[in-house]
Amino acid sequence: MIFHFVGFFHSLTMWHKYLLSLVLLLALTENILMNTDCRPGQIMRRGKCVDENECETNPSICGRNATCFNTVGSYYCQCHEGFKPNNQSPHNFTQADSIECKDINECLVNSTDCGPNTTCNNTEGGYNCTCATGYISSTGKDILNSGQGVQCTDRDECSDPSFCGKHASCHNTAGGFFCICEAGFRLKSGGTNFTNTSELCESRTNSSLDLMSDVLLTAIKASQPFPEFTNLVSLMTNISQILNQSEPVRMKDFTKQDRKSFLQAFQNALDDLLRGGFSADSAKVSALFSIVESMLKLIGHQQSESPTRRESSTTDVELLVMRGNSPPEGVFVMNTSGAQLTSHWETATGNTYLGFTTTALLSYNGLEKSLDGFFDHLETKKNETFKINSKVVTATVSNKETNNLTKRVNFTFYHLEISPKEKNEKQRPVCVFWDPELDGGAWSTRGCTTVSFSPDRTNCSCNHLSSFAVLMALYDIGDVYELRVITLVGLSLSLICFLICIVTFYFVRSIQSTRNTIHLHLCISLFIAYFVFLVGISRTENEVGCSVVAGILHYFFLASFCWMCLEGVQLFRMVVLVFNTTLRPVYMFAAGYGVPAVIVAISALVNASGYGTKKHCWLNIEDGFIWSFYGPVCVIIIVNVLFFLITISKLAEKFSSLNPDLDSLHKIKAFTITAIAQLCILGIMWVFGCFQFNENTVVMSYIFTILSSLQGVLMFIMHCWLAKQVREEYAKFLSCICTPHKRKYSEFTSNQSSKPQASRSDTHTGESHI
Secondary structure, three states: OHHHHHHHHHHOOHHHHHHHHHHHHHHHHHHHHHHOOOOOOEEEEOOEEEEOOHHHHOOOOOOOOEEEEEEOOEEEEEEOOOEEEOOOOOOOEOHHHOOOEEEOOOOOOOOOOOOOOEEEEEEOOEEEEEEOOOEEEOOOOOOEOOOOOOOEEEOOHHHOOOOOOOOEEEEEEOOEEEEEEOOOEEOOOOOOEEOOOOOOOEEOOOHHHHHHHHHHHHHHHHHOOOHHHHHHHHHHHHHHHHHHOOOHHHHHHOOHHHHHHHHHHHHHHHHHHHOOOOOOOHHHHHHHHHHHHHHHHHHHOOOOOOOEEEEOOOEEEEEEEEEOOOOOOOEEEEEOOOEEEEEEHHHHHOOOOOOEEEEEEEEEOOHHHHOOOOOOOOOOOOOEEEEEOEOOEEEEEOOOOOOOOOOOEEEEEEEOOOOHHHHHOOEEEEEEEEEOOOOOOEEEOOOEEEEEEEOOEEEEEEOOOOEEEEEEEEEOOOOOHHHHHHHHHHHHHHHHHHHHHHHHHHHOHHHOOHHHHHHHHHHHHHHHHHHHHHHHOOOOOOHHHHHHHHHHHHHHHHHHHHHHHHHHHHHHHHHHHOOOOOOOHHHHHHHHHHHHHHHHHHHHHHOHHHEOOOOOOOEOOOOOOOHHHHHHHHHHHHHHHHHHHHHHHHHHHHHHHHOOOOOHHHHHHHHHHHHHHHHHHOOHHHHHHHHOOOHHHHHHHHHHHHHHHOHHHHHHHHHHHOOHHHHHHHHHHHHHHHOHHHHHHHHHHHHHHHHHHHHOOOOOOOOOOO
């Protein structure tokens, strides 16, 4: 077939060849012209212009780590997640922009959320998390992803007892650990602690390093349960490492400033812990004292000067150091702002001389407020309470054996300021030390005695060293059994007598007058006050109820004094001005009940917490709130005394003028009885209540208790029993009860006599002959 076509082509004429070439050229030109009619980004397909998909035509058009997105007539590129355009290029780009997508390091731009105790690891286009060194994931996997709730917890390297090797102990820390050579061993490098478990502890004979290892180990063990001591122990570890880097022959290379910086750093760390108060429990206090003693031993023999004294905001410390070929001898004295220590160098050195001997005395400023407790193991006398009355001090020496010293150490403690109330109480100083073996820690007197004391200081002697203080045993008058019996019996009798007086003054009309109205409300106020006192004064288990009881007692005792004041005013008006002078009831009620209400309301608004104490439902004495009662009482007593003196002087004149033939003895007797009676009624007995502060005023307490508890009996005797007219009414009442058949005659007699009595009611005083 091909041969036939070739033959056919050769058989064509030249003209025909030219014609065929022209046809082919025209067809090719038409196709080119048709393609050039499509817009950019389009191609001709089947005679039509359609969009060109550049992403398919050229898959690598956007480069690495980018995605191509086709659009109508064009396209754009975006970097993959975890990548970003180089420089500050736009988010979308094309090949013409010459942009490359670079990996984003999420670990540097803080866009990770791995969680605490983790490490971020950047990867191509992403990142992953792993637990930090010394921590392990809760799932046990090495690679973590954020948002899965996986936690990294501390890896306890010390769970294996043999982790640190022989003669070393392992101590786990957050995210790490360290090993400490046991006493008598050291590393070849001269250190005491290490983290390279390939190192081994070997026997050593360097005494200073032995001391450092011992005290460091003691401090670490004491601090482990309490994270607040971490800074102190870390500082101690750092100092130990610095000192261990130098051999003993090079210790002289440390300058004076270097040595002082150790002490300064220690006090600064202690200030941070104690500043603002120290919330203490017994175990925490024991740990604090153990760490402080260890630190003082560690830095004591590094001091170049002796003595070294330094004060800070919370501590005052003095250090002594003696060096030489032979141990020092004699007496040494140390002073701080809180105490003085006197001892012997032989006591500080002990049986083993290390080439040096150190002593230290440290006083804490304000720590006594946090430790003013922990007295349960102390023997107390009756009605004694304890209070720390000196600064707390810590004393330590380089001698390891200080639990039972052959030569006792002597302390002089300077007393702190105490309140005026405590100054009036009996005081008994007690020398104590902090014993960590008593329920985790408590104050104890074991091995310590009180040698002597004065108002400003106490001398103590102890056969051991630790942390010390002086307690002041304060005598509290407390509850005396005899006083309780007198109060119970006296108040019971008074309540009965007050009730009889109230019934008498209210129902017996023949004796009703202004004075007896005052007596009636005086008895009502005292009856309520004494009844509430009897049933509620000791009910302190409910604070709110106790406050209410204290408020009721405050009000009705003040009301009784106000009615007593009205009694004095009325006596004055009757005797000095004009007899039978009356007071309007509205004024009497305003003064008798209104004034106490105002005083109690103001007191409650000013200091509501002053109502109720730990022992009694009464006003608080320590903060001076008691004067909201004694203040008005003193004013009323002064006013009554003035009225009383004037009244008595006028009565004396009337005795002389009305009874000129009365012999002197009769005058003195009547004057004395009247004076004593009015003194009791007007409340002079309450003066004795102001002097009940300490052991020396027990007599005052007895006088006050007897007179106040029997006040109802005195009221009944003077205003009812000794009043002739009242006795007559009692006799009539008893005769009616004993002889009922004569009741009609008695009623008739009473009715007949009521008219003349009523006619005299305006002039009759209704008083006793006294």
